[in-house]
Amino acid sequence: MSNHIQNDFEKSLTEKSKVAKWINDRLPIISTLENTLFKHAYPKNLSYWWNFGSIAGIALVVQILSGLFLSMHYVANTELAFNSVEHIMRDVRYGWLIRYIHAVGASMFFVALYAHITRSLYYGSYKAPREILWWIGIIIFLLSMATAFMGYVLPWGQMSFWGATVITNLFSAIPVVGNSIVTWLWGGYSVDNPTLNRFFSLHFLLPFLMIGMILLHLVALSTSGSNNPTGVEIKTKKDSIPFHPYFTIKDMLGFVVFFLVFGYFLFFYPNSLGHPDNYIPANPMVTPAHIVPEWYFLPFYAILRAVPDKLGGVLMMFGAIALLFALPFLDRSKVKSGAYRPLFQKVFALFIVNFFFLGWLGKAPAEGWYIWASRFSTFYYYAYFLIILPNLPKFEKTLPLPESIDEDYKSKHT
Amino acid sequence: MTNPVKNESRRKLLTTTAYATAGVGAACAILPFIDSMNPSSDVQALASVEVEISNIKVGEEKKVMWRGKPVSIRRRNAEEIQAAKDVNLAELRDPQEDSARVKPGKEEWLVTIEICTHLGCIPIAGEGEYKGWFCPCHGSQYDTSARIRKGPAPKNLEIPPYEFLSDTKIKIG
Numbered sequence: 191m192s193n194h195i196q197n198d199f200e201k202s203l204t205e206k207s208k209v210a211k212w213i214n215d216r217l218p219i220i221s222t223l224e225n226t227l228f229k230h231a232y233p234k235n236l237s238y239w240w241n242f243g244s245i246a247g248i249a250l251v252v253q254i255l256s257g258l259f260l261s262m263h264y265v266a267n268t269e270l271a272f273n274s275v276e277h278i279m280r281d282v283r284y285g286w287l288i289r290y291i292h293a294v295g296a297s298m299f300f301v302a303l304y305a306h307i308t309r310s311l312y313y314g315s316y317k318a319p320r321e322i323l324w325w326i327g328i329i330i331f332l333l334s335m336a337t338a339f340m341g342y343v344l345p346w347g348q349m350s351f352w353g354a355t356v357i358t359n360l361f362s363a364i365p366v367v368g369n370s371i372v373t374w375l376w377g378g379y380s381v382d383n384p385t386l387n388r389f390f391s392l393h394f395l396l397p398f399l400m401i402g403m404i405l406l407h408l409v410a411l412s413t414s415g416s417n418n419p420t421g422v423e424i425k426t427k428k429d430s431i432p433f434h435p436y437f438t439i440k441d442m443l444g445f446v447v448f449f450l451v452f453g454y455f456l457f458f459y460p461n462s463l464g465h466p467d468n469y470i471p472a473n474p475m476v477t478p479a480h481i482v483p484e485w486y487f488l489p490f491y492a493i494l495r496a497v498p499d500k501l502g503g504v505l506m507m508f509g510a511i512a513l514l515f516a517l518p519f520l521d522r523s524k525v526k527s528g529a530y531r532p533l534f535q536k537v538f539a540l541f542i543v544n545f546f547f548l549g550w551l552g553k554a555p556a557e558g559w560y561i562w563a564s565r566f567s568t569f570y571y572y573a574y575f576l577i578i579l580p581n582l583p584k585f586e587k588t589l590p591l592p593e594s595i596d597e598d599y600k601s602k603h604t
Numbered sequence: 605m606t607n608p609v610k611n612e613s614r615r616k617l618l619t620t621t622a623y624a625t626a627g628v629g630a631a632c633a634i635l636p637f638i639d640s641m642n643p644s645s646d647v648q649a650l651a652s653v654e655v656e657i658s659n660i661k662v663g664e665e666k667k668v669m670w671r672g673k674p675v676s677i678r679r680r681n682a683e684e685i686q687a688a689k690d691v692n693l694a695e696l697r698d699p700q701e702d703s704a705r706v707k708p709g710k711e712e713w714l715v716t717i718e719i720c721t722h723l724g725c726i727p728i729a730g731e732g733e734y735k736g737w738f739c740p741c742h743g744s745q746y747d748t749s750a751r752i753r754k755g756p757a758p759k760n761l762e763i764p765p766y767e768f769l770s771d772t773k774i775k776i777g
Binding site: 352356358359360375376377378380474479480481497500501503556557 | 723
């Protein structure tokens with residue numbers, strides 16, 4: 191199924207430069223990169239929805255660089271951590287800028303990631319032959335969440351401490367060995383200095399594992415080729431254009447827009463995406479009246495709280511993400527792209543609205559009608575994957591697919 | 605091939621044995637690293653705290669820190685003790701007599717680790733439907749014997765090991 195159409199528009203760097211050839215003959219790094227990124231053909235009808243992968247990539251680079259400089263001033267010790275963050279904010283030259291870049295950047299990264307996942311869900315990018323590409327993506331998503339969670343603990347404010355307490359306690363729901371696992375995770379009998387230290391180590395390590403995963407993601411992508419809005423694969427050269435210069439320039443445009451949004455939050459509302467309680471130093475004796483995780487975890491937090499049973503809630507929450515691994519097999523429709531599936535469009539729109547609603551519920555207090563609303567929403571989240579997607583093809587009359595990408599392109603652009 | 609393998613199965617056994625030994629060795633080498641993440645000896649050393657309780661008035665609660673965890677020492681009034689005793693055990697999620705949760709003759713004093721058994725928040729004393737504890741995080745409610753009555757928590761608040769050194773002093777741990 192791999193994509194055999196290759197573009198020959200562009201000469202390899204090794205043919206253009208003798209130095210490049212000399213290096214490549216000894217270490218084939220140039221040809222490997224070219225083959226992975228540029229050699230395979232790209233559909234010529236990719237929309238702006240295909241910009242978010244590269245945007246998430248640049249956002250990760252921003253995080254790693256800003257994080258590196260923060261780590262030069264931060265101290266991972268419960269006595270000193272909070273003050274060292276304030277030291278960065280007040281005394282370190284441009285420390286405020288670097289820290290705000292890192293804090294706002296985490297949110298920006300998740301915006302890009304969620305948009306990227308939404309694109310895949312709508313256009314069926316998880317379907318054959320892209321299952322492994324999709325799975326690696328979910329692993330990157332999981333690593334991002336773990337990294338973000340541990341990073342949020344480092345400033346050692348009230349939300350850091352209690353967020354860490356609640357999330358690590360999730361593992362105590364595991365029967366029999368749960369409590370031993372939690373003690374092991376903490377390195378003590380409560381979230382304390384050993385916990386902060388190891389979270390810092392792991393927060394530094396995981397982004398590099400993510401880079402490794404992203405490389406695999408790209409290798410898988412270059413093997414199967416990009417999906418596109420029609421869901422019809424590339425058949426002839428007429429369907430494709432080379433990556434360079436068309437998508438290099440389009441990705442640059444995406445970066446420009448992304449950094450405008452980034453800059454807007456960074457310079458005008460740097461704290462709007464965080465919680466004010468995290469500017470109170472951690473206090474193990476007092477739980478804040480209202481614990482909320484960062485916005486990008488809220489939908490899953492709502493699922494956790496919707497279930498009145500401890501183990502059940504934890505399983506439902508992790509299950510909500512584990513379910514994504516089974517998605518290539520749950521969606522039985524032969525038509526890949528949602529653009530040709532009228533019924534799918536409706537349940538998908540409802541899924542997205544429902545996901546936002548779950549996020550809103552995750553922020554609301556766990557009482558009254560909110561609890562019932564989150565149960566309904568959790569039910570729909572699961573039903574979408576487990577009931578609707580497997581059965582939809584039985585009822586759905588899909589629209590006729592275009593013969594090729596080129597034909598679709600001509601019908602829209604002439 | 606100049607040197608054909610004489611005994612295919614013998615060679616296979618040897619390679620399998622080699623792999624298995626290396627595997628066991630690798631697993632053993634990982635163990636110390638995994639264990640290094642467990643509580644270190646200084647953390648583990650069972651610290652004990654002595655608390656003066658004569659200054660706690662009836663109906664009040666005092667919080668002390670023990671092993672990095674908040675411990676609540678609550679002096680219950682007669683009404684609260686009665687409410688805790690009158691409960692039908694069959695109604696409870698984690699059935700336990702009130703008498704099993706206090707020291708004999710010292711029903712007035714309820715000593716608990718004030719950490720919600722759901723996800724580790726600190727519940728607020730004297731709040732909730734049962735006037736015991738109410739957890740603000742996910743709405744678990746405990747009664748005046750700190751037993752779970754409502755909400756997602758699976759268990760009663762834990763009782764730490766403690767003893768009365770005198771009528772006015774207890775030792776936790």
